[in-house]
Amino acid sequence: MRRIRILLADDHKLMRSGLRLLVEQQPELTVVGEANDGREAVSLAKSLKPDAVVMDIGMPNLNGIEAALQITQANPQISVVMLSMHSDESYVLRALKAGAKGYLLKDSAESDLIKAVHAVADGKSFFSPAVSKVLLDDYVRKLKRSGAEDAYDLLTPREREILQLVAEGKSNKDVANLLNLSVYTVETHRSNIMEKLNLRGIPELILFAVRRGIIS
Amino acid sequence: MPPDPAKNVAPPLPRTARLDDSEAERHAKQLRRLLVISFGWLLALLIGAGVDALFSVRRLDVASRRVSSLFAARNHVLGTIVVSVRVYDDQLERYLLQEQLQESAPDPSDVQRKIALVHGVLEGFKREFDPDEQVLIEAMQLQVQDEENVCATVLTWRADLRRQRAYQFIGQQLIPWRTRMFELATQISSLDERKLALENLAVATRFQMLESRLIWLVSLALIAGVLMSLICGWYILRLERQARQRYQALALSRLELEGLSARLVEAQEEERRSISRELHDEVGQSLGALLVEVGQLSKLVPPDDRVTQAQITHIKSVAETAVKSIRDIALLLRPPMLDDLGLIPALEWQAREISRRSDMEVEVHSQNVSEDLGDETKVTVYRIVQEALNNAATHAAAKNAKVTVVQGSDRITIEITDDGHGFDPKRQRGMGILGMEERVRRLGGTLTIESAPGKGATVKAELPLHQADPPLNHP
Numbered sequence: 001m002r003r004i005r006i007l008l009a010d011d012h013k014l015m016r017s018g019l020r021l022l023v024e025q026q027p028e029l030t031v032v033g034e035a036n037d038g039r040e041a042v043s044l045a046k047s048l049k050p051d052a053v054v055m056d057i058g059m060p061n062l063n064g065i066e067a068a069l070q071i072t073q074a075n076p077q078i079s080v081v082m083l084s085m086h087s088d089e090s091y092v093l094r095a096l097k098a099g100a101k102g103y104l105l106k107d108s109a110e111s112d113l114i115k116a117v118h119a120v121a122d123g124k125s126f127f128s129p130a131v132s133k134v135l136l137d138d139y140v141r142k143l144k145r146s147g148a149e150d151a152y153d154l155l156t157p158r159e160r161e162i163l164q165l166v167a168e169g170k171s172n173k174d175v176a177n178l179l180n181l182s183v184y185t186v187e188t189h190r191s192n193i194m195e196k197l198n199l200r201g202i203p204e205l206i207l208f209a210v211r212r213g214i215i216s
Numbered sequence: 217m218p219p220d221p222a223k224n225v226a227p228p229l230p231r232t233a234r235l236d237d238s239e240a241e242r243h244a245k246q247l248r249r250l251l252v253i254s255f256g257w258l259l260a261l262l263i264g265a266g267v268d269a270l271f272s273v274r275r276l277d278v279a280s281r282r283v284s285s286l287f288a289a290r291n292h293v294l295g296t297i298v299v300s301v302r303v304y305d306d307q308l309e310r311y312l313l314q315e316q317l318q319e320s321a322p323d324p325s326d327v328q329r330k331i332a333l334v335h336g337v338l339e340g341f342k343r344e345f346d347p348d349e350q351v352l353i354e355a356m357q358l359q360v361q362d363e364e365n366v367c368a369t370v371l372t373w374r375a376d377l378r379r380q381r382a383y384q385f386i387g388q389q390l391i392p393w394r395t396r397m398f399e400l401a402t403q404i405s406s407l408d409e410r411k412l413a414l415e416n417l418a419v420a421t422r423f424q425m426l427e428s429r430l431i432w433l434v435s436l437a438l439i440a441g442v443l444m445s446l447i448c449g450w451y452i453l454r455l456e457r458q459a460r461q462r463y464q465a466l467a468l469s470r471l472e473l474e475g476l477s478a479r480l481v482e483a484q485e486e487e488r489r490s491i492s493r494e495l496h497d498e499v500g501q502s503l504g505a506l507l508v509e510v511g512q513l514s515k516l517v518p519p520d521d522r523v524t525q526a527q528i529t530h531i532k533s534v535a536e537t538a539v540k541s542i543r544d545i546a547l548l549l550r551p552p553m554l555d556d557l558g559l560i561p562a563l564e565w566q567a568r569e570i571s572r573r574s575d576m577e578v579e580v581h582s583q584n585v586s587e588d589l590g591d592e593t594k595v596t597v598y599r600i601v602q603e604a605l606n607n608a609a610t611h612a613a614a615k616n617a618k619v620t621v622v623q624g625s626d627r628i629t630i631e632i633t634d635d636g637h638g639f640d641p642k643r644q645r646g647m648g649i650l651g652m653e654e655r656v657r658r659l660g661g662t663l664t665i666e667s668a669p670g671k672g673a674t675v676k677a678e679l680p681l682h683q684a685d686p687p688l689n690h691p
Contacts, residue, residue: 012501018508063556085543090561106504107536110511138568145577
């Protein structure tokens with residue numbers, strides 16, 4: 001079995017060495033490079049073509065979000081896992097918009113990093129459970145205070161199914177195949193979902209899915 | 217938000233300025249007193265001159281009136297004398313020529329009465345004349361006396377004697393008497409006229425004196441007035457100059473003060489940023505690494521070693537708590553969101569953060585806000601929103617707040633509205649509001665706060681965008 005090649009990007013050597021230690025304990029994972037800042041991460045990703053980049057958000061020269069954007073735009077097949085201290089949705093959404101597939105809190109890096117790398121290497125999304133919890137709490141609190149109804153309840157079972165698959169990173173064609181539907185039908189469902197949930201773009205859809213615990 | 221030291225600074229006035237002030241005050245007082253005294257003198261001078269002129273004119277008027285009335289009275293007296301002499305002459309003549317004229321002759325006693333009348337008139341008016349004139353009057357009196365004596369004889373003449381001597385008497389006695397009488401009267405009259413002329417001259421001289429005195433006084437007053445006007449003008453100019461200087465000094469010191477507080481705000485922001493960075497980067501990251509290491513350690517220790525595992529779990533939880541509190545402190549000091557995400561996501565983060573901590577729900581709306589705002593502008597907007605939301609949540613117990621950020625071509629407008637119980641912005645100006653004002657003024661913007669008790673509050677700030685801010689550096 002091919003080992004998953006990982007690039008670590010963090011401006012703190014201490015953190016990088018800790019992460020490397022974690023990764024190297026897994027026989028199926030290998031660290032191919034370490035970057036000290038965002039710029040280095042972008043150039044190393046370009047030259048090393050890793051399967052996954054585990055990257056801190058707060059980095060000098062070029063921050064992790066900008067770096068993620070440049071990496072995923074240049075090489076869409078590289079999966080980026082953001083490492084962050086912040087569980088706020090501003091961060092999660094920005095990371096998602098930058099093309100990140102995973103979002104890990106540093107506190108839980110030790111327990112979740114391996115899972116996250118595996119998930120994104122499989123083309124799935126991964127979010128620290130703590131992030132999902134914060135997002136859900138915010139969402140529920142807002143609903144409760146504004147008295148609005150949870151848009152998720154408006155979705156039909158079929159739409160919920162499609163929401164999950166799309167949030168997991170499946171294309172319309174994959175979804176159509178999985179559910180035995182036409183691509184056109186899937187597209188219709190998808191636009192209905194977006195409309196009902198008042199979402200703009202896949203990142204917001206993923207965020208919503210994470211918030212509702214549909215994906216993790 | 218921790219108390220801001222910049223807001224408490226009110227620099228004392230320089231000591232020398234205060235000394236100067238008291239000295240200038242004393243000078244001004246002296247000058248004022250001098251001016252009041254001078255004006256008093258000037259006024260007194262003018263009033264004195266006026267009163268003097270008034271009295272002098274009246275005196276002159278009285279004098280000249282007296283002179284002319286005296287003259288008129290003497291003329292009248294002289295006239296009376298001359299007339300009464302004429303009347304008596306006439307009577308006497310007619311008496312003497314009664315045979316030739318064939319008229320009714322006057323009674324001799326009547327003629328004598330007429331002479332006595334002349335006598336009385338002379339005696340009666342004698343006192344009204346001056347000594348030199350009295351001599352002449354006395355001469356008249358002597359002549360009248362003579363005439364009276366002669367007449368007494370003449371009046372006893374019988375008709376034939378009268379016929380014989382009348383013409384001779386008239387030609388040799390009566391006419392020369394008459395002529396002499398007229399001469400005397402003319403002398404008195406000319407004396408009088410001379411006197412009148414003299415008196416008039418005296419009046420004229422006095423008038424001239426008054427005139428020259430008046431001219432002198434008026435010119436003195438004029439010179440004093442001009443002098444005083446000059447002094448006043450100079451004083452006013454000096455005051456104006458002083459006022460201008462003071463205003464300039466004030467403006468300068470205010471500018472300095474603003475510069476100082478701006479530097480304080482700047483220094484504070486920089487300090488916060490560096491502390492935040494230190495905490496977040498150094499301590500936070502070390503703790504993060506520690507957590508990773510501890511995780512590793514727990515895997516190395518056999519699971520059945522309960523004591524060690526429990527110890528490791530404890531270490532982990534302590535480290536996690538430390539990470540959390542350091543993150544909270546760092547976020548409060550200088551949210552890295554501003555650098556990591558940009559202004560609007562940072563505001564959204566803050567809104568949610570407040571919503572999590574309080575009972576207030578915050579909405580953030582933005583329009584056209586660009587990613588490359590200057591660092592100072594971003595920080596200012598962020599701090600204003602932070603302050604306003606904190607006030608709304610903690611002091612006004614608001615349930616909902618709305619943050620609107622709109623960027624125009626040359627300015628960015630921030631509006632924070634809440635539905636809390638509001639306050640009177642004219643009276644309640646806490647340090648927070650002062651801090652907001654300071655930050656806004658520093659960037660040349662304006663801050664308005666609209667609120668009234670029970671009406672919620674709206675904080676509105678407008679910041680110009682001059683693109684002079686330094687490019688943002690990642691901490």
